[in-house]
Amino acid sequence: MIDFKHSVIYQIWPRSFKDSNNDGIGDIQGIISKLDYLKELGIDCIWLSPIYASPNDDYGYDISDYYAIAPEYGTMNDFDQLLFELKKRGMSILMDLVANHTSTKHAWFIDAYNNPDSEYRDFYFFKEGKNGNPPNNWLSFFGGSSWTKENEHSYYLTSFAPTQADLNWKNPQVRQEIYNVMEFYLKKGVDGFRMDVINCIDKKDGLPDKNPEKKGYQFPDDYLLNGPLVHTYLKEMNEKVLSKYDALGLAEGCLVTLDDAMKYTNPDSKGIQMTFHFDISMLGYGSLGKYDFRKFYRFTTSEFKEVTRKWQNAMQEKNGYVGNFLSNHDNKRHLERFGNIELYYLESAKALALYNFTLYGTPFIYQGEEIGMTNLKLDYSEWKDYEAINSVQAMHDMLHVPLSIAKKIGAYVTRDNARTPVQWSNENYAGFSSVTPWIKLNPNYIHINAHDSMIDPQSIYHFYKKLIVLRKSHEALCTGKFIELNKDHKSILCFKRINDEEELLILINLTKQAADITLDEKLDGIELLHNGLDKELRRVMKLAPYEAHIYQLTKKEEKVKVSLHSSKYRV
Ligand code: ISL
Ligand code: CA
Secondary structure, eight states: OOOGGGOOEEEEOGGGTOOSSSSSSOOHHHHHHTHHHHHHHTOOEEEEOOOEEOOOTTTTSSOSEEEEEOTTTOOHHHHHHHHHHHHHTTOEEEEEEOOSEEETTSHHHHHHHHOTTOGGGGGBOEEEOBTTBOSSOBBOTTSSBSEEESSSSEEEEOSSSTTEEEBOTTSHHHHHHHHHHHHHHHHHTOOEEEETTGGGSSOOTTOOOSSTTSOSOBOOGGGTSSOHHHHHHHHHHIIIIIHHHTOEEEEEOTTOOHHHHHHHHOGGGOSOSEEEOOTTTTTTSBTTBTTOGGGTTOOOHHHHHHHHHHHHHHHHHHTOOEEEOSOOTTSOOHHHHHSOHHHHHHHHHHHHHHHHHHSSSEEEEETTGGGTOOOOOOOGGGOOOHHHHHHHHHHHHHHOOOHHHHHHHHHHHOGGGGOSOOOOOSSGGGGTOSSOOSSOOOGGGGTSOHHHHHHOTTSHHHHHHHHHHHHHHOHHHHHOEEEEESTTOSSEEEEEEEOSSOEEEEEEEOSSSOEEEEOSSOOOEEEEEESSSOOOOOSEEEEOTTOEEEEEEOOOTTSOOOOTTTSSOOO
16 A cells, blocks of 8 residues: 555646647646656655546546546556556556546446436436425535436436436445446556545435425435445445555545544544545635635634644544645635735745645645646636536525626636646746647746746745655654644644654744744754744744744653554554
8 A cells, every 4th residue: 555644645637737739638648748747846646636538517527437538638548658657756646536426428327317127227316306396405516406307207316516426325236336447447556546525425315305394405414425334335345445455545525524534544444544624625615615605705713723623633532544635626726715825925835835744644735736826717708617607506596696796706716716727837828738728727827837936946846845855754744643732822823743753843824914922832943944034943933924834843851752652642
């Protein structure tokens, strides 16, 4: 198995990564051409968002053939070559496993849809409606009903887009088919899977209405998410597939609860090794996600600290494990959300990177993050993201939000923000392609691009590189215990990472205001990395906006040694 606790994983969303054949769409040969760039950055492993055959209603998350590569990305030979080139560089790869649903263009669904006696009928959830309405009141993740009409009376369950039909995991044949897909890629040499919305695979028996006393569509919550059988299925998947290949399982869990995440990943569960959690990416969103604007996208630094603390402590107390990320293809880029692009672009980008690389858990980088790429507001006519388009309509239809306002909200949160082409240079089309890309390019590529970042020693890129080197040379950053100091400080996050050999102290001002701090403990140490000026570690310190430091603490002899192996904190 890949050494995931010591790895840095880079997410590639292939459509916008690098175009090799000048059709305006990123592809596998484009990825191959950038492997040296990733290696140079210090990346051990890539997570490749879906490259399988797909009608692209949800850009690859609607798979029509698990065994075929989408022609716009290349061929199976290209994919084999990618594996070869990765291995040559000592790098590994996690594939995206989208197994909660297939595209309605998948052969299983087509057969089920066309043939009432099809054995594939039970692969999906086909159900009679109720009095001219869908079978239940579940709200889809992308807005509106979770059900799509098959004919006048009958519907099928589509928890995301109407062309993504949910698979029935209670059917053992479905599970076997998915395991076969996994084996196909594991035999080729992939190292594991990032499992898309895998905590949705156990739907409540009978698919009952959620909160039937309430009017309108209801978010199905525990009727759809984190059902008890998810654990059973993950264990079975481990027994039948993952363990045979010593492959890594990484769950993407929509609104995964802390307890479930810890259970999924606790080694005793014999399921998977890592999950993502959504609590940082959900900050400022209402409980239903990015189109739930009840919080007006505002959150406090205390909330940010609280979420961090909660997950960091849980991992230690419950022996689970998460991957930490700030950006991905499902959220707008994080600098605008957690940092400050206008006034403290470099400082905040580096402070947030420092945060992500000093926590317990594997750090993930989303393509372009390492060069400080920013969001781009697209005109409504330029939107590509189905979630955005449908959610805007749903806000209007269901909540009576005027379309003009709904579109403003959509433009603010749409996933398109994070899906613009990677900016490789200041040449035509940012060196991504030599023709107009499939989605609008951010015009700021003239000054934000990989080529220039690699030349400038003060760039965000070089800071990421340093962080990666630092993480690899300090075991405490990978597996050390997390101990927070100054919990109640309103702006500064302060914590130690400790193992038998060393103690590190991390200080990050998460705000755009300068802040003073009197450390809970008197500590001595030397600076390892900072994002501004070198500063001596003192009990009382003043940090500029987004100022961040890592110190190596000088150990005092009388200090009681914290042994991770003998204590209850087995990490
Ligand atoms: O982004 C979210 C929270 O604001 C989620 O609702 C998101 O849709 C969820 O994490 C599921 O994401 C994954 O599955 C989707 C796909 O569209 C996303 O791209 C994928 O990451 C359906 O396959
Ligand atoms: Ca291409």
